[in-house]
Amino acid sequence: MNKLEINESLFLTMYEEFKIQRAGKLRYKKYYDGEHDILTNYTMSEDQSNMKLVFNFPKKFVTSLTGYSLGQPINYISKIGDEEVVKLIDKHFGYWEKAHNQKLSKNADIFGEAYEINYINKQGEFHSMVTTPLDMYVLTDGTPENNVIVGIHNFTKRFEKVEYLDVYVGNEILHYSIIEGKLIYISKDEHIFDTVPINICQANDESECVYKDIITLVNVYNIINSDLSNEISDHRNSMLKIMKANIEEEDLKRMKKLGVILVPDGANVDWLIKNINDDFVQNMINNIEQKIYDLMDMVNFNEQWASNTSNVALKNKLLALSHRCTLKEAMMEKTLLRRVRNFFKFIKVKENIQYDYRDLKVKFTRDLPFDLVGLADAISKLENIVSQHTLLTLLPFVENADYEMEKFNKEKELNRIALDDKGDGNA
Template sequence: MDIDIQLLEKVYSYYKAKKPLYDNMYSYYKGDSDAMKNYKMVTERSNNKTPVNFLKKFIKEEVSYSVGNDVTYISKSGNADIVNDIDYYLEHWSEQHDSDLMKRMLTYGFAYELYYTDDEAQFSSKIITPREGYAHVDDFGNILFFMRIYHKRFDSNVYIDVYDDSSVYHYKNGFTDDEGESHGFGKVPVSIAQVSIEKEDDTIYKDIKGLQDAYETNLSDISNEISDFRNAYLSLFGFQIEDEDVDEMKEKGIIQVPSDKGRAEWLIKNINDSFIQNTLSTQEDKMYQLTSHINHNEKMQSNLSGVALRSRLISLEEKCKLNQRALADCIKSRLKFLFIYLNLTQNKTYDYRDIKIKFTPNIPQDDTSTADIIQKLGDKLSTETGLAQLSFIENPQNEIEKIKKESELNKTKINLDEAAGE
């Protein structure tokens, strides 16, 4: 497509207008909340800040649950080559790539995956957050072009790369005419991992930001009250002490009352600890409710069954399934570009629609019960489908090939033994 400089400038202005929101979302993930930034200091009093980062805790729990186990691929047509090539040509990617992608998707509501060939001509990817890029799409959600904005270390310039369906254009500190260079994919080499169409409005940040701020503010307030409480005032009645005697009194820890009518006692503040605890507990409970998470620190009955324990996870499981589906959409797009790359470099033709993407929740699996069910079904269930249900089997097709090879080796050994016996 022809690059429209005026359109690029409008898109860049829109990106800059939205960036402060995404910067704040990232700040909350790091624990730099508005409550901590704007906490009111009181002169000559305790001013401790007490951050409690529930947002990061919830995001990391969902990431761990959803992609704590490796994503696996199954060919619907039984083509072992396509699965093997996916594993082989993505082997150089970071083991944490999918978890990092989901973490950013949950932090901002969406994230981008940019594809390119590296210096060794390998198919590679870089995760881009809304703080670093923007995808301009049409009414049907098709990406028309992608803008990546970045800085280089020890360099004050702003660098912008624009990707369209054929080329990548490089700009510095503004948009000027650029010839561009071909990226070879034939379409904009970017996919979007998106929780929902609401994007940033469907995030943990949006749900609990106010509660997070209130909780940290209240907890900081009570912590400072306790600190100030230790510095209670000593009230003296019926006598006075000289200023020079104060230090000696502190050192020795005693005070002598000079008359029967005199007395010394602490002036302390009555703190309603029940009210404070109820307020904090209510705020904490609401955060768990809104995010569909469970508090693992809560005491449970010791005689709860496994089914009852699992039922507490149902809401979180359903939420994580939606996260997995959102990531699966991005992975499908990833496979499209991988297969374009393989067609160009290896002359291999694959169809991404032949691939089933499988997620295994990162929770204890009852493989014994699953194996019993598979055995009872017998020939009503294919071997590949049965193996795919077991949590410790990453590639069912490879496992079937191994079984076949072992079976052939055993047959050969038996034949040799029979021949030797004759």
């Protein structure tokens, strides 16, 4: 098997593939931004209302998926009980990771996959940035680990017309400008990571946009609602009936403009209306809307719900969405552990301390309404069966179980000292 030659010829080939990829993925970004097909290909009617309604289900669903899985911070748990490494990760990640993860997940849902570049910022801190198929193209080794062997990042600088290309290969970043389709070498930098510091975050196994399957349904939904709105606005499916009068075409245009019709005595003017079956139309709209929600495994919270809907009943309604998010979180976990692996390389260089990312697992907390009374009851029954740390992780409002335990133990100690002092005083 011939070894892949990594050179400028390969970089240019990747750049050409990147442009094809970007053109294909751009449609999904437009749909997320509300730029749906109806805005450009709606059938227009002369001299009648032509309102175009856009129902942005893609943005609604991506926002819901992101908030449901990542509305609460992610917790790292040491499988070997090393709480110091968990505190280290929290110290370095805690101030930026939540918003970063949400942005990464959102873009993965839009494009099918997104990327993060790990780097050391000007303050000497480990950090990450999010990129998408609109500005990055990666070449992987084809193994189950899907390791990136070459990555190109395409960008422009503000107030400049020059196009730039950063190429990540090995432990180097090669900087180029692109002029008339040719690479012009500028410089190179080295990084501390022994592999390309680009992690892929997939939305699913197929790396496909999560709302790809509902785009045609959304198009129909937009058109039907636009037609109905225009019908109400100007009687689109009606015609004016004039009896016992001769009206010239120019007179009709003038009358429409002025809103007045002059006819001789005995003439009759009224509407010949095409009757619309309201029930049929409403059933059609409801059916399409339900199909959209079903294909996305979403629950329509705009529907009328019983005021006494229990937490268990709510979770049952969200079962399909939970299954979707479980698969999504499995993909996300791989990305997070790759990030931690690169972070541990940074710690090894900076502090000469060795950690193994495989000793960690990731815990996601779904952002759902919770039954505090029910949780408290369950925790009290499990008190002598599992550790307090594990019980604390069951509480959605506890972001860091270790920190919570530390505070709890300090409070217990302060209360004990206060009671001892009070007892000494009474003596």
